[in-house]
Amino acid sequence: MVIFGVALLAICMLIGIFFGEILGLFLGVEANVGGVGIAMIMLVLIVDYLKKRGKLSLPAQDGLGFWSAMYIPIVIAMSANQNVAGALDGGPLAIMAGVAAALIGWLFVPLLSKGGLQTEETVEENTFIGGENKNVRNIK
Amino acid sequence: MFETLSNVFTDNPLIVSFAIIGITMYIAYKLSDKLTRGRIHGSAIAIILGLVLAYLGGVLTGGEKGLSDISIFAGIGLMGGGMLRDFAIVATAFGASFDEIKKAGMSGVSALFIGVLLSYVVGVAVALSFGYTDAVSLTTIGGGTATYIVGPVTGAAIGASSEVITISIAAGLVKSILTMIGTPFVAKYIGLNNPRSAMVYGGLMGTTSGVAGGLAATDPKLVPYGAVTATFYTGLGCLMVPSVLFLMTRAIFG
Structure with missing residues (x-):
């Protein structure tokens, strides 16, 4: 089901933000330290794990893919808020x-x-492993 | 008639924003196609249109939230606000490869430290050239130059004047906006075309909104790599600026 993908995303984000807040408190900083980054790394690892075992259904991947594709419109809304x-x-x-x-x-x-220029090919293969990638890469 | 229409708009804010952003993007992509033959990406134009609308909103209402200060456009604030923005940024990780993140991890981490330090030094230098000499003001403006969150957090912690805090926020905003607009134009000159340089970019620039918007307009597949480092920047800035960097600045300038 689509909601499984969306829920997975939501759970990763909540856990990441939580750890970011804890890390902030621990460091004595009035800010969330990398919560979104922690959530992203979690999501990458979990998706990788589930996909290797064929446990991530296509609708669930669509749920993730939809929000990934909504990213650019949301960024444009964000720019209108600056x-x-x-x-x-x-x-x-x-x-x-x-x-x-x-x-x-x-x-x-x-x-x-420096030294990162040769890696370009590997991205092409690895990005957007599941779901429709057309709507995500419609920029080119 | 008009009242009914305006009620429909204010009662369904998020839906209105979907429609408005969709139309804006349609216009932007058409402009990109017709006027620049696709050389300037549609999303770069859309972001610039968004910033223009934000400017108009700010000038018309005197508020701080751009277009969303106009009540019928309040949904833009919801759609582009922190919650959905972070949700969508996390979702971009769906397309990222952990191997790439691991490979570029060290460059990303060193870029974070260098990025905070660079912005800070630049901010302090510019503040000096404008005649500020006290450590508190210098540190606050330096922090704001890192990001517009570090500035006020630092200023509040070390007791800067509200005028200085305002300047520090504005400096961070300018950097963020310029990063959004400028990234697609400088990308090819600075080798911004692979996960490693995107992670370095996120660490160096640090403004999550700027990096996210700029990379979206450059090449959406780079977004997760830039975002994953950029989201640590503000935290690192809030950690380093009011402590280590403040002490160093005070030791130098008294």
Whole structure:
């Protein structure tokens, strides 16, 4: 059933966020530390485990695939929620700091990801193992 | 007549947002096809349209939540809010490969530390050049430059003025917005086309919304790799900035 996939996703997210909060408390930080990242790693491992044993039905995969495909529309809704006016109101100091940080971040990407260029082929095979991949990769 | 229509809209906020985002994306993809022959991705244009709408919403209402401050568009806030955003980000992991995450893990982790430090130093340097010399203000603006959550968390912890906190939030927002818009344009120059560089990217830039939006417009299959590191960034920033980095800054600037 579709809901099994959605429920699996929901359970992973709740557990991940919970651990993120605990990690935050443990470190004495007022923030969730990597909750979403923990949830993602959990989901990858569980999906991998279930698929190898043929326990993840196609409808359940569709349930996961649907939310994965809704990601881009949700990101666009997110962009429509940003405090753009506030960012520009922050004045030249805020704008310069933000722009400089982004530019320097970009400059460092090739320095830190050296040696990663050959791996491109493996992605093609491995991504979107189940469900329809058309609606996820409709960008190209 | 108009009142009934407006009631239908305000009573079904999430449904309205599905329709609006769908229409926005349709227009964006058409523009991408017709005007740029697909060279600028439809989702990059859609994100820019979204930011323009957010600006208009902010200017019209004076609120902080972009378009969703206009009551008939409140559903946009629900659809693009933290809960569904994180849910969809976790869902992208459905297409990710654990081997790739493991392989690039170390580069991702070092990118996280370097990313927080870089943004912080840049923020402090710019704040210095604008005449701030006290450690509290410098640290807060540096933190905000990392992400717009680290800024206010730091500022509250070390007692910065509300003016400085506002600047720090704005700096983080500018970085996040620029990352959303700019990523697809710089991607090919910085080798952003494989899981490893995407994980490094998430760690370096750190703004979850910026990385998520930017990678979505560049190549959706990279999203899970960027997101998995970026979601640790804010936590790491909240950990390092008010403690180690504040102490170092105070030691240098008094």
